Amino acid sequence: MNGPARPRAAELGIPAGAFRRGAWNAITDVPGIRIGQVTVRTDRLNTGITAIVPEQLGPGRPTLPAAVSVGNGYGKLVGATQLRELGEIETPILLTSTLSAFRVADALVAYMLEQPGHERTTTLNPVVGETNDGFLSDIRSRPVGEDLVREALADAASGPVEEGGVGAGTGTVTLGYKGGIGTASRWVTVGDDEYVIGAIVQSNYTGTMRIAGVPMPAEELLGSDPAETMGNSCMIVVATDAPLDARQLGRLANRAVFAMRGTGADYAQGSGDYAIAFSVGAGAPPADALLSPAFLAAMDVVEEALLNSVLRAETRTGFEGRCAHGIPIGAVRERLVQAGIGVA
Template sequence: MPARYLIPTGISRALLTLFVLSAPLAFGNDDDPRAREVGVAPGIYEPGRLNAITDVAGVKVGQVSIIEGDDIRTGVTAILPHGGNLYQDKVPAGYAQGNGYGKMMGTTQVIELGELETPVLLTNTLSVAEAAAGSIEWTLAQPGNERVRSVNAVVGETNDANINNIRARAVQAEHAIEAISAATDGAVDEGSVGAAMGTVTFGWKGGIGTSSRVLPEADGGFTVGVLVQTNYGGELHIMGVPMSPDALASAAQRVPQDPTPDGSIMIIIATDAPLSDRNLHRLASRSFLGLARTGSAMSNGSGDYALAFSTAETVRRTPERREQGHTIEAWPNDLMTPLFQAVVEATEEAIYNALFKASDVRGVNGDQHPQLPVGGVIQILRERGVIE
């Protein structure tokens, strides 16, 4: 049986090399810059300290990458709204769908009740059930949940079969539990990691990407953070400039594999603004504007899903509030526009980061899926006067 490598978030490359020696690996690309580091900074608002979803206080992200033999390149990414008992202290949540050719388990209950009671997990298309099993097992094991008899696991996916032997169903419940347990509130690994080990975007290697925006105090001072799992296509645009596949391939001496408008994206949004589930749905729906800015038309064969949640203590669904009733003062409709702007900007930049930080991956059938040639992108943007 081929050796299997489980790579949790945060492991150093040196230590990783000791573990895996000469295995054909792929992981987040630390050599290339994030988009903002070369001047690709969409929008009007500033990012948070980490420019990540974890800039929203309390939010944690954990990832496990699974590499096995020559054809397994997949994993799990977990997003936790807070570090407490998520089932007991539920958070308000809203869900939005673009084109619906995909799967996001647990959304009917989110739509019905407007709340989230588990971590949000991302994985590949055929591993949703295993990830959900891990989320349920983890939730039932939390102190205080001894009498729980129903758990609404929320799991999203994209199809990584271009790189990963998806029919092998390498992801197991234990990997989901490991990703949840590894979650931290620090910097988030991006690129070819976790649930995006095997993804492809605009024909180039896709990835996990994240970004955030902080509103001015006059607009509430809130933070909006976004994490994406990119695996979709279309006509790639960066900062409004079309990125010709031929020009980029020439710059890299490599060509993207099978560019197609189809594919999927998962967009997870966190904010500390005290929003109702209704306004969180509205916030989630605006993230698709950021997706469109990158060149997606949300094609017939694409699954475009967004889920937003609020970490604000004042709107948290605690047991006392659920049982006794409680007046919740949510942010008003008339003040939502800055939050809409923030989520559009953060989604766009998170997608750029996913592409910029992704690494070359050789996967199933020996196909090489090259990373976006960042140098070529920078050259085109400079020629167009978009960056210096």
């Protein structure tokens, strides 16, 4: 568990931007969204699973409009082609470790076939994303399987979301520091109505850390060599109750990938950078001319979620004695205050 000494971006005094944060400042501020996480930590393993479960998905509504944006396709996003072709999801979205993704997808199919409304189902598209946690975990053992999938789905809940080195982020490394799971949300007005846009991320990518535009190089803040990022990837999931259609959600997902640059991502060659955006809203989609606030909010919310994934992650020593250090909060505060940002 992360202690109170590891603040979120908001607690450091980093401004929310043009839109106010949600009550939980989490993807669970979007109505009906539940998050379930299972964390696996042993001498050899630092891995797990994070489940994004929309309550609206069920017998009365077998699909939700969705889209995927591929910033760089060096990844194993199970279900991506059908998601792109049909513009919909028909299962929860699960995040895990690279070599466990296929076991997780199989378990998700088995789970879904047991659910009401699927008694005669003969085709199903599980959506499972991944990043490589092999720096801190024995990834070749492929430890995440059916039992953990079912546990994560059963435990999915609304409310606050645990961040940092938990769930699918247990073994990830970001920008030279320990990375992990992060989340955030914003209220945004589209036309005459107000909606929530929320994001959850699994961060595991390279570059030079920036917080609110202030450089935080790992080499300087840690005084040592930064941790190696294996797989160099990021999974982003954006949810909203705005009734966007699949095409509009694709535009939203593009902005979500853009947001990585605000934290210092270098989008390296071997990176698998994906954003999935989906809507739980109902009704006619708004005109495209009204979407600019939603696009800006999506970038703000993803950038903050990425920051939270690092700020909340504690130092972890794992497989073969490798260590990923949590970003030093004292040094972060000092640099922010020097830049006229945040609180001492």
